[in-house]
Amino acid sequence: MSRVTLEQLVSKISSGDKLAIPPEYSGVAMAATRALLTRGVKNLHLIACPQAGLQADLLIGAGCVATVEAAGISLGESGLAPRFRDAAQQGKIRMLDATCPAIQSGLQAAEKGIPFLPIRGILGSDLIDLRDDWLVIDNPYTEGDPLLLVPAIQPDVSLFHAPLGDDYGNVWVGIRRELMLMAHASKSTLVTVEKRYKGDLLADPVYAAGTIPHMYITATAEVAGGMRPLGFFGDGSVTDVEHLAGYEKLARSQQGFEQYLQEQGIEVGS
Amino acid sequence: MSGVQQVPAETNEELLAAVLGRLVADSTHTVVGANSPIPASAALLAAGLSEGNHQVTILGSREFMQFTDGGKELFDYAAQGRMDAFFVGGGQIDGQANINLVGVGDYPGTKLRLPGSFGSAYLYHLVPNVVLFRKEHSRRVLVPKVDFISAAGLSPANHYRVGGPRWLVTELVVMKFDADRGRFYLQSIHAGHDLDEVLDRTGFEFDYDPEPAVTPPVDDQELALLRTSVRESLQPVYPGFCSRAFGQ
Numbered sequence A: 001m002s003r004v005t006l007e008q009l010v011s012k013i014s015s016g017d018k019l020a021i022p023p024e025y026s027g028v029a030m031a032a033t034r035a036l037l038t039r040g041v042k043n044l045h046l047i048a049c050p051q052a053g054l055q056a057d058l059l060i061g062a063g064c065v066a067t068v069e070a071a072g073i074s075l076g077e078s079g080l081a082p083r084f085r086d087a088a089q090q091g092k093i094r095m096l097d098a099t100c101p102a103i104q105s106g107l108q109a110a111e112k113g114i115p116f117l118p119i120r121g122i123l124g125s126d127l128i129d130l131r132d133d134w135l136v137i138d139n140p141y142t143e144g145d146p147l148l149l150v151p152a153i154q155p156d157v158s159l160f161h162a163p164l165g166d167d168y169g170n171v172w173v174g175i176r177r178e179l180m181l182m183a184h185a186s187k188s189t190l191v192t193v194e195k196r197y198k199g200d201l202l203a204d205p206v207y208a209a210g211t212i213p214h215m216y217i218t219a220t221a222e223v224a225g226g227m228r229p230l231g232f233f234g235d236g237s238v239t240d241v242e243h244l245a246g247y248e249k250l251a252r253s254q255q256g257f258e259q260y261l262q263e264q265g266i267e268v269g270s
Numbered sequence B: 001m002s003g004v005q006q007v008p009a010e011t012n013e014e015l016l017a018a019v020l021g022r023l024v025a026d027s028t029h030t031v032v033g034a035n036s037p038i039p040a041s042a043a044l045l046a047a048g049l050s051e052g053n054h055q056v057t058i059l060g061s062r063e064f065m066q067f068t069d070g071g072k073e074l075f076d077y078a079a080q081g082r083m084d085a086f087f088v089g090g091g092q093i094d095g096q097a098n099i100n101l102v103g104v105g106d107y108p109g110t111k112l113r114l115p116g117s118f119g120s121a122y123l124y125h126l127v128p129n130v131v132l133f134r135k136e137h138s139r140r141v142l143v144p145k146v147d148f149i150s151a152a153g154l155s156p157a158n159h160y161r162v163g164g165p166r167w168l169v170t171e172l173v174v175m176k177f178d179a180d181r182g183r184f185y186l187q188s189i190h191a192g193h194d195l196d197e198v199l200d201r202t203g204f205e206f207d208y209d210p211e212p213a214v215t216p217p218v219d220d221q222e223l224a225l226l227r228t229s230v231r232e233s234l235q236p237v238y239p240g241f242c243s244r245a246f247g248q
Helices: A006-010 A030-039 A054-061 A082-089 A100-112 A126-130 A178-185 A241-250 A254-263 B012-023 B037-049 B072-079 B120-126 B195-201 B220-234 B239-245
Strands: A018-021 A044-048 A065-070 A094-097 A116-119 A135-138 A146-151 A157-166 A188-197 A219-222 B029-032 B055-058 B085-088 B092-094 B129-133 B165-169 B173-178 B183-189
Touching: A006 A030, A006 A188, A006 A219, A030 A054, A030 A157, A030 A188, A044 A054, A054 A065, A054 A082, A054 A241, A065 A082, A082 A254, A100 A116, A100 A146, A100 A178, A100 B072, A100 B120, A157 A178, A241 A254, B012 B037, B012 B129, B012 B165, B012 B220, B012 B239, B029 B037, B037 B055, B037 B085, B037 B129, B037 B220, B037 B239, B072 B120, B085 B120, B183 B195, B220 B239
Parallel strands: A018 A044, A018 A157, A044 A065, A065 A094, A157 A188, A188 A219, B029 B055, B029 B085, B085 B129, B129 B165
Antiparallel strands: A116 A146, A135 A146, B165 B173, B173 B183
16 A cells, blocks of 8 residues: 555556445545546446445546446436436446445445345346346245345445545545445555544554555545535535536536536546 | 415425324334435424434434444345335336336436436335325326336235335325235325316326315424424535425
8 A cells, every 4th residue: 555646546547447436425536536537537437336426427527437337326406417417318328227235235245255145125126127237036045035136346446535544554434334345345445535644543443443454445645625525524514515506507518517627627638 | 366365384395294204103213315305304303293212314414324334234224124214206106106216218218317226226125114205296207107117116925025115295195005906095185286186297097085185284283393393403404495494
């Protein structure tokens, strides 16, 4: 694990990667996403764990994404995610529609190093017909009990923002343990941290309980405010809803989206 | 027309919150999804009236969030039968209580792509009392058959299913879902509307009494709680909603 700059951090994400991103109630690495747009990647397979918003919409609008695996993509209170909506309606992205616990179970299977997990509910949903990789079997323990299996989801990279990182590469996420699940399931994990923790997070039992140990962390970069304009559990800040409402309006057209990028000073690399 | 305007005793939001609250009154733990201020008001109202025996979780809030094991915990908790009521909406809802949150038109070239199914496909089978809430009551929303089944209203007898849709509430009605008949029954119409309007604005067939009941208005106790403790509790979660939805 290493402490790097933001640019070095996103240079570890390559075109074609399966990139896992967290839900907006967790820690979304927005500064890293802007840096990633500037770096310019293509054909990402985005895995929303299990849902996403502005981050996904930016990556889709900038043409970085080939596949979206998600239970939902929206801007929450600020409405539908316009670039996602447009891309999905026009068939520009391959959709792997899912439901929240199916993605979480897939990540848990990867975390456990097993090929799949069974999951309750969902039977009768058209999602099952769409997903060639989901199987319905008979519960081998109880006859006549159909059960859905979802395959393991192993991202190439997980990317998120966390409140604290120490010099040893440990990252504190507190109760936002979906970030820990993502790190456990992924081949590599890149984290922007709000603050550097002086000392060893694992040495303090209060922090240790909510700490992702360094073995799972590929690199961290210290980026204060790295989640903005989204809210962040780490400091109690709330999402800048005016920013999102403005984005939603502009990004209804591709031209408006380009204008948003320009206003934000984001140059999309090729 | 006398030209005299009556000041309504309650706002539309207050009525809907009270109606939804009554449908989860017997819960011990109600969970409300993100971006759902009216269901959140309803759950807090029901909890307030229960005198402390009713736990409320509001996804997306800090104040009403008790889970500590990440996003998956809620779903594990539901599958164990620990959660007994949940509110869910739908881009389309049909007469068999199938819901569609994925899009309108043929998948995947949908005419209108919606956000996605979120947890509905799962919770719909596992939470005993699922209350469907969609404010808009129109033929666009309440359709004969959904274009895509995010979550199925009915299941074959051999499917493991401990939960399902029980109620549908809109700006016009309360409907009760009868899983044996696979149809909704019109329980009551909110004051100011009538059966003809409901039939005209509903795209699916449903059962009804030719003289349907009127939804009971918000009572004084409900109104007092909504305008005090519910509003105060929700203020940090939905500030915009709190400033416009509640009467004085």
